[in-house]
Amino acid sequence: MASRQPRFNQQVLIDTTPLPDSIPKVPEIGTSSAPLLSASYFIGARCKAYNDDYMLCKTESNGKGELECMREGRKVTRCAASVLDDVNKSCLDQFRAHWECLDNNNQQLWQCRRWERPLNKCVFDNLKLEKKIPGAPENETPVHLRKRQIFAHSIATQ
Template sequence: MFTKEFTLPTEEELTVEEVNLSSPALRAAAFHLGKTCERENNEFMLCREEEQDPRKCLQEGKDVTACSLKFFRSIKKTCLEEFNQYARCLDQSSKDLEYRHCRNTQSIFDKCVLDNLNIERPEFGYFCRPKVISTLREKPDLHKPLEFPDAPEPMPERSPNNKARYGSRSYWMQ
């Protein structure tokens, strides 16, 4: 059996302050948070996709968490009451945390964030648009094949004139 040597990150490398909020609170701030921390989040997701190794993206993950914490601290300083009303409405409106029931509290929260933090709520579909992300990280070698030491042997290739034993599966109806 082939074993590959690798190291795990230390406890200190993995320990960060967490964003300890409920789902309604995260949903209430999702659009503004996504817009504010877009660069850090895109960098983290690009790293995860390119590197195919979460250990190489620890710093980018810490940057996302730090940006989120900074954002929520600024919300707490400036728009706490509006934020709490909006999150409470989302929590109590339905089991699916639907936005449509809370448009009034949403508009009050959006106005507070715009007036105090100068963060405009992104328009509908903003996060679905394709974007080109520029990064300062080195481009990884994407042509290097992934190694799976415990992978089973591949199935043998089937010859074109080797037919199924009891007929073809594509013609099962008459």
């Protein structure tokens, strides 16, 4: 029951006892890695405050964060779920095209710029969430806006 997930035995080793009723329920995200990666910058843009709050709580609670920061953790999950919901509602086609591309390309973001651009535009138009990479040099184009990706397999995906 350490934090390691059970391997080789997905059927019997899992204790499915739910959380006690005193702790509010929150639906888990249940998303695989590619859609999460695709939406990560939008999650970051909207949920930064909650994320920082949660990480700060974990840092300051001296090894008791698992129990003490559940409230902040629920906020983080709800906020991310709201972002995914909104993206699904307004930009489902672009979103799906992008994360399927990521799935097919080893989750390398630079292989999928062609599908990322419409997604970013749609999300910015509808949700006002902008992809921004903190700490990027200011005198050059951010890497996700460059016309040509040096490391991409083909120019068809740029």
